[in-house]
Amino acid sequence: MANRHGFLSGLDFQYMGINGFLRSLIGKDSLSTRFRNINIAIFLSAFFIMAMVMVEEFNRIIGRVAIDYARQHATSSADVLGAHIAGGIDLIAGAAHSRAVIDWLADEDNEAKKRLAYEKMSILVGELYSNNLYVGVRESLREYKIDEDSTADNFQSFVTLDENNPDDNWYFACITSDKDYLLNIASDNSLARKRVWLNHKVEQDGVPLGVIFTGLEFAHVTGELFAQYDNTTLRGLIIDENGVINMDSSRLGDEDFMSSDSMIRFRDKFSDPALLAAVESHLHSIDGYFNTTVKPVTIELSTGPYRYATISPIRSTNWLAVIFYDPSSSLNMVMFLPITVILLVILVAFVLAANAASYRFIFKPLDKLVSSLAHLKENNDERIYGIERHDEIGKLSNTILDLFTKANYDALTGIHNRRYMEKNLHSIMELLARSDGFLSVIMIDVDFFKKYNDTYGHEQGDVCLKAVAQTLAGSVRRTNDFAARYGGEEFVAVLPNTNEDGARLIAEKLLENVRMLNIPHADSAVAQYVTVSAGITTGRVAYSQSWEDYLKRADEALYMSKQNGRNRYTFLDFMEKPE
Secondary structure, rough: OOHHHHHHHHHHHHHHHHHHHHHHHHHOOOOHHHHHHHHHHHHHHOHHHOOOHHHHHHHEEEEHHHHHHHHHHHHHHHHHHHHHHHHHHHHHHHHHHHHHHHHHHHHOOOHHHHHHHHHHHHHHHHHHOOOOOEEOOOOOOOEEEEOOOOOOOOOOOEEOOOOOOOHHHHHHHOOOOOOOEEEEEEOOOOEEEEEEEEEEEEEEEEEEEEEEEEEEEHHHHHHHHHOOOOOOEEEEEEEEEEEEEEEEEEHOOOOOHHHHOOOOOOHHHOOHHHHHHHHHHEEEEEEEOOOOOOOEEEEEOOOOOOOOOEEEEOOOOEEEEEEEEEHHHHHHHHOOOOOHHHHHHHHHHHHHHHHOOOOOOOHHHHHHHHHHHHHHHHHOOOOOOOOOOOOOHHHHHHHHHHHHHHHHHHOOOOOEEEEEEEEEHHHHHHHHHHHOOEEEEEEEEOOOOHHHHHOOOOOHHHHHHHHHHHHHHHOOOOHHHHHEEEEOEEEEEEEOOOOOHHHHHHHHHHHHHHHHHOEEEEOOOOEEEEEEEEEEEEEEEOOOOOOHHHHHHHHHHHHHHHHOOOOEEEEOOOOOOOO
């Protein structure tokens, strides 16, 4: 950037020569309007020469660009589909890892735990745009189902899983697999539609408790992605690990294809040797599910209506996207006159003048904005450049400021949010691991907060949470210490370079400061005012540790505080194994 600016600065003398002419065009309009007017004026002065272009040269350039674009289109299609599938996996994994589901599967007949698990999983059905969700319990081999007619009251097992029943293979294949989840494409018998089925294990301390099983509507996952393909210049396919075609953009309107288990194999539809060899190579390289290390390849085809095919692994799955394309149609649209020496001279002059103008009105302000953002990354109090401007730079600066605030602070309480905590806790542990330093984490929970909401209302509950959050944040004052809202009525305090004694002192201070708020709580079982419970863990940080482990250990300590009467804290050494 510095070299670019230095080069542009050397052109100031050229810019000053046309400055008088441009000044009448600049005016006081928005930045984009000023830049457009300048470029229009320069372009019109050379338009009659720029009409002369060389057909062969542009065919070569446009052809290369078209191929690059088509390749990018192919890989981006696989990336979009992979991201969609990965999003579904993340959602079902969130349910599988949730405390509510784990607790219920470990104590299946506990109605209260079952209700909490149902609420968690019924939300998942809506988030995945799914129609039903199944749960298999390892201990009892009972199968449960959630659909549009389900409620927490009628959530009961409806069948016993049988290892000899093919319809129950989803459960037994997943529970015995060494993977966290399994994927497959198959028909939903109740809907007669293809679906992407997600099967995720639920485990506690490495021991499988059961399997959650649901499906994404296949047409919903792939329809929008491939609907734009015209099948003349672009055609997209999805094939599974067995080489079976599960999606063909040329058959998007074919209800039979989208609603049945098609067994058309890729090798039976295509005969190009290089293409078949490349597809087979990718299928044989599958070990689990694709990640970013397996790269797409492009094959030049010797037969058929298409010139190229790109084979793109779809991450988080064992499927391939195969995109056929023919860029020749884009070449026929470009017909220009031969390029002359005058055109080159005018184009160079146009580029130099446009760059000089764009540097003054765009790049220089953007450079200041980028510089202020770089300082903001190191210092949260840094002022963002341009927030007082009224043009696009000002709108961008204010938007960035708003996004930064939303990304790092909880909207209700005003303290740091969970995203900020996770990002900074990871960075803090990397630094502490180098210096062999201590880390203390305190997990805090407002006692009997549900009862508080039931008694005083959710609006007053929000007021209570704000007061507690501000008190917690004000109780950790060192530069690198911070408090964050973890979710609901739970908070976390992160204390780098703090040993057990220091963490205990701060925990006592947190509890006492909340008590001193003296917020009435008539339905609390431990006091007549709002109190909190806390769990502390402290450890010497090593590279092998993760911030999730510290949060889990602090949560275990918090659980003990609740079990022992609440309105207290419990300390558990990070390295000490529980009995």
